[in-house]
Amino acid sequence: MSRSPLDAKVSSNLIFILPGLLIYGSLVFGPIIAALVLSLTSWNGISAPDWIGFGNYISLIADEVFFKSLKNNAILMIFYCAVPVCLGVALAALVWNLKQKEQLALRTLLFLPYIMPTAVLGIIWHWLYNPAFGPFNQALKLVGLGDYALPWLGDFTFVLPAVGIVASWYFFGFCMVLFLSGMQRIDPSLFEAAKVDGARGIRTFFFITLPLLLPEIRIALLLTIIASIKSFDLIFTMTRGGPANATLVPNIYMYQLGFQLNRYGYAAAVAIVGAILIFVVNYAVHRLVRPNHAGDAS
């Protein structure tokens, strides 16, 4: 790397980066390392922690509740990732053909949930789903579907999809906008060429648009998968992991173990596993979803 003309001696360079690094190191990176160490101990928050090595991680392997939370998280991924990405791609393809003004209006509306606090969205949807007072079941009854007016957030079969759909609702507009911006990048002459070749709408979409959108799809997958592993606010405000752990995810489990049952070491281990999962997913998505011209680019 060529030296910047602005570079000077290290001691005076450090003045620029030290304030930021210090506050970051002491309040984020330090605690991350501390969590790693803590996960190797048994600690009730009061007496001195006992060093137990990988004991917590070994216990996790046998912990049914933890596996339940992982399973729930895997199911939630369908709603966090698959639904919004598929829907986003389809809607983007449709919106793409609209006139500028209508396109802008739809983008503005569909993007709206993404800027909201998920905690508050959880509270709002909690009310929408209320079987006695909530609008959702009232609407079902109005259109004659009263038999399907279920106690969504209390029903063991439907509670996970009910929570998941909120996540889909939150993400699909964002995905669509992301894909639209990707389509803007695509060279219009490609479409023209396809047209000359006589390719029709759907074929153009699958053979030209979709492959060229791979970078955006990769980003959307990454973001939504990570969001699903991080999920806490939405579930905390909607169900707190209930009923009977039917919507428990690792982060909620971490919260219960730590701040309610004072098993801080074990809770830290749960949190670390979640963080590791994020790194694994990140790596996997980077490896698996590669733009097909990745070979010639850089």
Add this chain to the structure above:
Amino acid sequence: MSQSSGLNTTAWPMRIILWLFALMTVIPFGLLILTSLKSRPDLLQGAFVLPEYPHFENYVSAWIDGHFNVYFQNSVFVVVPVVTISIALGTLTGFGFAFLSFPFKRTLFVMMTIGMMVPTEAFIIPLYYEMRYTGLINTYAALILPQIAMSIPFATIFMASAMRQLPQEILEAAVLDGARRSYILRRVILPLMVPAMSTLALFLFIWTWNEFLIPLILVNDDSFRTLPIGMLFFQGRYTVNTPVLTAGAVIVIAPLILAYLIFQRKFISGLTSGATK
């Protein structure tokens, strides 16, 4: 140039589907606002029935009795310093990572990216105890300092990549003129960074305004709660008074919607392009 030129316009059924989705997105917010203007007897008439006249007193109840005035004030007190200080620090560190050399630069950069990926939940327990030992639980500092720290990696990387795109000649010319670095940063680079900084500000505003876990864990005193967390505890108390609850929700999201409508293009382009970085 219209990008849709040459392609056939979408058929009506498709447009109806699109607008149905748009409707689906907006209806919850519409119902929210509608319900926030009802009385409790109105509510029993059904969720989709209009009230006889709007009951704005629900907002007064939420604002005063529900302490949303306190929560709102706290949210502002937290967002303003977090956004300004994070941008200032991010600019400085970003400048460092973009132009300066120092030991362990690569390692430090990796440390930063780790901080961007690891969820707050992973280190909230040590952070909580750190705040406890320093006596900062139930202070604005407990809300502000960690959120600055959490914003620094993104702010740094964002600013560094923006600065690297500056034309090299401008910087060289400035150095040749004999200007000091702090002067160049302030007078040459910063003015060019205003668009990037405003996008960054938008990000940090949304993240900080919406933050849930930090105030949930690090403060327990009602007088320090921010809006989302105030909303949570308010829900516990007012589950049966839906109009006031929904009025509270509107108070939380109104500033976001307002900002969104004003800076709409910047929001969409910023949040999506920010995501691609």
Add this chain to the structure above:
Amino acid sequence: MFRRLISCSASPAVRRSAVLAGAAIIGFSLSGMVRAETLTVWDDHDSESRAAVMAELNGRFKEAHPDITLDHTIRDFADLNMTLKLAVSSGDGPDVTKVNQGAGAMGLMVKEHLLVPVDDFIAEYGWDKNQSESLLARDRWSDKGEFGVGPTYGISSLAEIVGLYYNEKVLADAGVELPLKSFEDLKAAADKIKEAGKTPFMIGTAKGHLTLHMLAGITQAHIDASDRKALDDLVYGHGGTFDTPGNVESAKIVQDWAQDGYFFNGYQGISGDDAVQLFVSGEGAFLISGTWYFGDMKANPDIHFMPIPGPKGVEHPLSVGGVDLAWAITSIAKEDGTKALAGEYINYMVSEDAAVTWAKAGYLPASSVPADADIEVTPLLSEGIKIWKSLNENNAIGHYPDWASPTMLKTFDDNTPLLLAGQETPQELIDKLDADYQAYMKSK
């Protein structure tokens, strides 16, 4: 102070170094921590009508102490349980708080020295004159972790009975004759209402503990006051078992009701508070919960209250209940001045004046209200007072079973939805509860 902070960031922010701004925040927050004569109070009076009573009482306490600041926070039961111990152990929480009796909250907090005994105040103010020994025993924990003996760590201002709310009109419409004299009558009435196409039981299980109240209420209504020793021993941690025929039987009854459509359709998705609101609006014939809903229930004059009737042959059936969460002083109130102020505050909360204020709002105070007090007693409240008196005379006030171990409430919450959904048999539920209890007994 904030003006300084804001002006600092709004003035050409770049000119001042960011470090300075950071220092300003720390300085600000530290100065914010020094409080002059502030009493921080947490309570659990989260319903609107109870919050209104508290606002009135706090207002009058402040009038009497114009020089102090009252920093008052309301938390619902779940959030209080979740945050109280954490807050006090962090050294920054309430001076005075409501705390749930039993091993889960008060017991653990005493063990970690987070609560201060109030015996001196009891002697000073004579609280024991207004409240019976058996009620005060519920706030006692010894240094060795024994429940029911040792120093007293709190005192309550309200009495609680978990009983049967019934809607007279709904019952009459279905042709049910009152009074219900036995548990068999209650079951028959439920059947009759079900046949009439109405909802026998209003209940909501998404939040709150109505299932727990129903289960415990039915079990203990089958215990005669003369046979209460096993229950006392169990809750006070002397040992015993949850695996009794009575427990299994009542779990079975409740499960059958849930499975056969005796509960409000959609009960899994609404909270206990929602259920109360629906009940007040006329939905459902019965609702089993506590007297703390009196203030809400009085809005519907058809609603009455009675103890859950025992089966034939049980002369004095137990009613779950006792007192509401206790007022306690935490270790945060270190200084003598704060402690004295805290004592004074609690003294006001259990005073005659406070009792009258509660009664006026329709609630059942733990201490008796003077006969000459100028209050219009609601029919519901006069039923409550009568029951409270007779329960006390017969020594028939039962226990909340979740007091038995620190994790019992969570074990109930995690398993009762499975019972109602038919995913767990009554015996499996009881086994889980007993496993929890035995593990706690072993750990003591």
